[in-house]
Structure formats: structure tokens, C-alpha cells
Amino acid sequence: MKFRTIYFPVLKSTNQYLSDLLNAGKEIDGLCVRTDFQEAGKGQGQNSWHSEANKNLLISLGFDFSFLQAAQQFSITQMASLTVLEALKTFLPQAELSVKWPNDLFVGDKKIGGMLISNTVNGKQLKRTIIGLGINLNQTIFPETLARAVSSKQLTGKLINMNDFERNLLDSFLKQAAFLKTETGRKTLEKNYLSHLYAFDKFRLYEVNGQKKRLKITGIGEFGYLLMADEQGQTFSFDIKEVVFLF
Secondary structure, three states: OOOEEEEEEEEOOHHHHHHHHHHOOOOOOOEEEEEEEEOOOEOOOOOEOOOOOOOOEEEEEEEEOOOOEHHHOHHHHHHHHHHHHHHHHHHOOOOOEEEEOOOEEEEOOEEEEEEEEEEEEEOOEEEEEEEEEEEOOOOOOOOHHHOOEOOHHHHHOOOOOHHHHHHHHHHHHHHHHHHHHOHHHHHHHHHHHHHOEOOEOOOEEEEEOOEEEEEEEEEEOHHHOEEEEEOOOOEEEEOOOOOEEOO
16 A cells, blocks of 8 residues: 655645545545644644644544454554654654653653544444644744643754655554554554553652542553553553643
């Protein structure tokens, strides 16, 4: 499979563009939509995605993962996270790269990218998947509300050619997506995801139900739930937004 890229200087949302195509009965598998500026970029939940025009990579990719069951969909998050880390490693070979659960891309304690994954389901099977990515490449000034944001340009002082980064990223996607096709491959993705998971197996502070708790991440459960334990050995399972990382 090869990706076909559609480019727009400005777009409301790359994810929304692919979603509209899908709703209109169009095939989106292998389609890459890229823009220089999103007027309504989204992050997880109700979060927005801020990006200065012409500075960062903003793309969405369409996939046919209908061979996966709905219960296996977190494997897609693991695959996509590892793909972006692999691409970033090419341009930031000395950086301390990790994935902050579920799919924020971190350098040290700062966020260099994020993603929004949308799946359509038919019964127990997945149908089509849209993976939206925002990677901070050349932006150097961020709003005060994004105090943890960082870019490749800030880290290295060098501009990244976004066409080069996109080609590297798409090549990585083709390689990593192949792991989704077998149980052995999916187990490999899970193992590699845990090995790159931010704060894995380390006690630190989190906020749970408005209270600070000292916990450590012990693994990933079904549907991508975060498995944790406290210092007394009590175990917990959290969905997105139920636990907050404290810095």
C-alpha cells in the first residue's frame, strides 16, 4: 500500500475532512490529508489543538483495519504512537522520547505531539480508522496555556523540512501497521509500547477524583485502560480523563 496525500493550505480539520468522505461513502484507506493550518483542530475529548500556521505537521490518515475486532482497537493507538516515535527518532536521535498514556508524544517531560484516533465499528469488528496527528516541528513560541509544549526547532535550533518528515512518517506507518495483522505482531506492539511508556513502573504523583495519589503504572488493560498500583499494592484501572499526570 502507498499513501496518497491531499494538501490544503487551510482546513477546518483534517480528521473532519476524512470523516466527511467516509460518511459520503468514499474509501479513505491509504488517504493522507495534510494542511498548514487547522481552523478547528481537536485533541482528546473537548481539547483543542493549537498550531501556528506553516510551522508544524498536521495530517490525518485513513486505514482499513476491518481485520481487527473492536476490543483490539488500542493496538492501533500503540502502533501509531510507536510510528511517530520512530519518525521523531530519525530527526532527534539524542532525545528522550516516550509516549504519555494514551497517545501524547513526549520529549523528557514536554509534549512534542499528539493524536486523535477515530474508529468506525460494525458489530464486533472495526471498519475504518482515522488517525489525526499534530507534531510540533518548527514552532518556537507557544501560548502560556501550553507550558509543556516543545518543538524540534526548540530542541535542536534547526528547521525540519516537513515534506521529509512526512515521507519518513508514512514509511514508518507502513512498517508498523503490518504488526497489527497477527497476534504475535500485536503482542510485539504492546511490549514495545510499554517499553516506551512515560513513567512506566515508577511511583509518582497523580490526581484521582480531585486527590493526589502516589501511584505507578503497571500495564495496559483491555480497551487501553491504564493499570496502576499504589505503594500498598492496591490496584486500579483508569479510563481516559479519570487520572491526571501531575508535574
